[in-house]
Amino acid sequence: MTEQLVISTGETVLFWVLAPLAVLGALSLLFARRVVHIAVSIAGVMVALAILYIALEAPFLGIAQIVVYTGAVMMLFLFVIMLVGVDSVESLAETLTGQRWIAVVGGVGLVALMIAVVTRAAFAEPVGLATVNVDSNPVGVAHLIFGDYIFPFELTAALLITAALGALVLSHRRRLGRKLGQKETVEAKLAAFASGAGATSVVSAPGPGVYARTNSADMPAIDAQGKTLDASITTVLRVRGQVHGQADATAQTTRAARIASGAPVIEADREEQLGTSAPAEVSSPEQASPAVDGPEATPPDERPGEPSKTGEGDEQ
Amino acid sequence: MSLINYLVLSGILFSIGAVAVLVRRNALVAFMGVELMLNAANLTLVTFARMHGDLHGQVLAFFVMVVAAAEVVIGLAIIVSIFRTRGSASLDDVNLLKN
Numbered sequence: 001m002t003e004q005l006v007i008s009t010g011e012t013v014l015f016w017v018l019a020p021l022a023v024l025g026a027l028s029l030l031f032a033r034r035v036v037h038i039a040v041s042i043a044g045v046m047v048a049l050a051i052l053y054i055a056l057e058a059p060f061l062g063i064a065q066i067v068v069y070t071g072a073v074m075m076l077f078l079f080v081i082m083l084v085g086v087d088s089v090e091s092l093a094e095t096l097t098g099q100r101w102i103a104v105v106g107g108v109g110l111v112a113l114m115i116a117v118v119t120r121a122a123f124a125e126p127v128g129l130a131t132v133n134v135d136s137n138p139v140g141v142a143h144l145i146f147g148d149y150i151f152p153f154e155l156t157a158a159l160l161i162t163a164a165l166g167a168l169v170l171s172h173r174r175r176l177g178r179k180l181g182q183k184e185t186v187e188a189k190l191a192a193f194a195s196g197a198g199a200t201s202v203v204s205a206p207g208p209g210v211y212a213r214t215n216s217a218d219m220p221a222i223d224a225q226g227k228t229l230d231a232s233i234t235t236v237l238r239v240r241g242q243v244h245g246q247a248d249a250t251a252q253t254t255r256a257a258r259i260a261s262g263a264p265v266i267e268a269d270r271e272e273q274l275g276t277s278a279p280a281e282v283s284s285p286e287q288a289s290p291a292v293d294g295p296e297a298t299p300p301d302e303r304p305g306e307p308s309k310t311g312e313g314d315e316q
Numbered sequence: 317m318s319l320i321n322y323l324v325l326s327g328i329l330f331s332i333g334a335v336a337v338l339v340r341r342n343a344l345v346a347f348m349g350v351e352l353m354l355n356a357a358n359l360t361l362v363t364f365a366r367m368h369g370d371l372h373g374q375v376l377a378f379f380v381m382v383v384a385a386a387e388v389v390i391g392l393a394i395i396v397s398i399f400r401t402r403g404s405a406s407l408d409d410v411n412l413l414k415n
């Protein structure tokens with residue numbers, strides 16, 4: 001080879017911009033907490049490497065890098081992260097004592113060793129790919145792949161098909177038991193009702209409570225005895241422990257009863273603000289109407305004033 | 317600047333990936349470390365291809381890419397199936413063969 005490779009200033013600038021970015025993105029692998037952040041910054045590293053490939057006179061590999069790594073591999077990673085749980089916390093407990101420090105020291109040693117070897121080795125003068133890439137780089141690579149490397153290339157086809165099949169088999173879940181259709185579900189419900197399972201096995205569960213001030217889904221409904229109905233709240237809220245207790249539901253109905261009876265009512269937050277300044281008989285409605293308080297106070301909803309109001313509403 | 321800089325960058329990326337595999341306990345993060353190591357090796361191959369004026373290095377990098385894609389598919393499927401059965405993506409929790 002007669003010609004020598006001359007690295008342009010533009011490529012130098014490109015390298016010194018992209019290399020620190022790539023190293024920074026890669027360092028997130030060690031220091032970032034959230035897995036999503038790591039995946040996105042590794043995708044950025046892949047893009048930086050793709051640009052470097054193009055700078056290294058390998059445009060085919062650069063484009064393939066973007067398509068395969070940024071487009072497919074890292075997005076597959078993101079899918080799996082969403083599947084496995086975005087906010088899965090990593091345990092920081094060491095199972096092998098001192099393993100972390102040994103790993104860090106080993107990594108630093110590896111960097112030092114590789115840099116020492118690479119910088120001290122006597123390489124031949126760089127040639128560059130200008131002569132080889134005469135017919136453009138993809139053509140040159142294609143001549144090699146479909147010439148010298150045609151057999152390994154065909155083998156990769158078998159590899160990819162095997163990998164796709166393997167992924168299907170690994171992620172396949174076998175159905176345990178028969179599939180339950182609409183008919184079977186109805187029959188099972190009716191059979192449960194016939195054996196005395198209660199009415200909620202055939203009719204729909206009660207909806208959440210609707211009160212004077214709230215109809216949110218986390219307030220339980222109250223039955224005729226004044227007890228909260230667990231079935232009126234969705235399972236998710238119950239599992240998370242976000243259900244308002246019986247006290248809240250009772251407070252709502254009690255408040256409605258108090259409004260109906262004409263007793264003075266002050267908002268709960270206003271009540272706290274006024275707590276010091278306001279006179280006791282105004283700021284504490286509990287003392288003003290002790291008879292209305294308590295869970296048993298829900299039936300007195302029907303105060304003398306109430307039916308007349310609803311009656312007027314019906315007439316309109 | 318010479319082509320050596322690319323090799324140094326590749327060494328740094330490879331070491332970061334290796335330390336991540338050793339240190340991080342999350343299977344997905346460790347797996348991304350493996351991917352980074354493969355990419356660092358690819359960068360070396362492409363750099364040497366340019367240094368020697370020979371496209372064989374690029375072809376080899378291309379095959380590494382293909383094998384890495386297949387490896388990611390299988391590895392992620394294994395991680396998902398382990399997560400389904402054990403309910404965890406931590407490398408420390410996979411210890412059924414212990415004792």
